Amino acid sequence: xxxxxxxxxxxxxxxxxxxxxxxxxxxxxxxxxxxxxxxxxxxxxxxxxxxxxxxxxxxxxxxxxxxxxxxxxxxxxxxxxxxxxxxxxxxxxxxxxxxxxxxxxxxxxxxxxxxx
Amino acid sequence: xxxxxxxxxxxxxxxxxxxxxxxxxxxxxxxxxxxxxxxxxxxxxxxxxxxxxxxxxxxxxxxxxxxxxxxxxxxxxxxxxxxxxxxxxxxxxxxxxxxxxxxxxxxxxxxx
Numbered sequence: 373x374x375x376x377x378x379x380x381x382x383x384x385x386x387x388x389x390x391x392x393x394x395x396x397x398x399x400x401x402x403x404x405x406x407x408x409x410x411x412x413x414x415x416x417x418x419x420x421x422x423x424x425x426x427x428x429x430x431x432x433x434x435x436x437x438x439x440x441x442x443x444x445x446x447x448x449x450x451x452x453x454x455x456x457x458x459x460x461x462x463x464x465x466x467x468x469x470x471x472x473x474x475x476x477x478x479x480x481x482x483x484x485x486x487x488x
Numbered sequence: 489x490x491x492x493x494x495x496x497x498x499x500x501x502x503x504x505x506x507x508x509x510x511x512x513x514x515x516x517x518x519x520x521x522x523x524x525x526x527x528x529x530x531x532x533x534x535x536x537x538x539x540x541x542x543x544x545x546x547x548x549x550x551x552x553x554x555x556x557x558x559x560x561x562x563x564x565x566x567x568x569x570x571x572x573x574x575x576x577x578x579x580x581x582x583x584x585x586x587x588x589x590x591x592x593x594x595x596x597x598x599x600x
Contacts, residue, residue: 406588416531416580416591462530466589476521476582476589478530 374399376465378479386487391450393482395463398444405446406464406476407437416462422446433457458486489585490515494592501571501599508567509595511581516561522554525578525594534579537564571599 379394397403407419420431427439437448446463463479493512501507511520522534535543535556543556557565568575576599581592 415593418588418590421588475533475536476523476531478532480530 374465374477376463376477376479378463378482380482382483384485384487385453387455388452391453393448393461395446395479396444397446397465399465404466407448408462408464410460453486455486458484490517490583490590492581492590492592494581494595496595497593498596503572503599505571506567506569507597508565509579510565511592513562513583517583520564521582522566523580523582573599575599
């Protein structure tokens with residue numbers, strides 16, 4: 373069965389410092405992995421997607437994530453945090469190899485706080 | 489990529505009543521997905537809706553409580569039936585696009 377574990381429920385950084393949001397996954401098939409962001413009272417926005425084309429995926433707003441199969445990880449990073457990055461971040465896995473094609477499984481979310 | 493219009497954006501409902509949520513997509517899609525986000529929680533898939541067939545429900549969700557319609561390839565509804573305060577959540581629909589999945593803006597439901 374597929375699963376996603378976000379290792380930190382809350383991350384706090386200072387503006388201008390690097391961001392690291394950690395995600396481990398479990399999948400029986402070749403997974404598609406995503407990071408989504410949800411700002412307060414806003415909808416979900418796709419940051420980036422991994423689908424085996426390249427292990428380092430660049431997304432919007434300066435975010436990127438590296439797929440490491442040996443570690444079953446897909447951590448999200450950004451070199452320099454902005455105040456506007458404060459939001460809830462979800463690591464998501466989609467399983468295309470089972471009967472539940474296209475089903476998304478969400479991690480529990482990481483709240484990113486950015487301090488001035 | 490597809491754009492989803494979801495309504496209502498929010499509602500406050502009396503317990504025991506039902507609410508129907510609508511999602512309209514600006515292009516034809518094979519599958520539409522319905523999710524629930526309980527307060528302070530992550531998203532959980534309720535069901536997958538294919539046009540022309542019955543929806544497929546995830547464990548813990550049943551058709552009598554969450555009936556779904558999918559009359560064509562651009563539209564779907566989710567009804568939350570016989571509501572209780574525990575149904576207070578954000579409900580979202582989603583479709584697959586070329587680079588991932590896009591979501592409706594959500595329906596924030598409060599049951600009193």
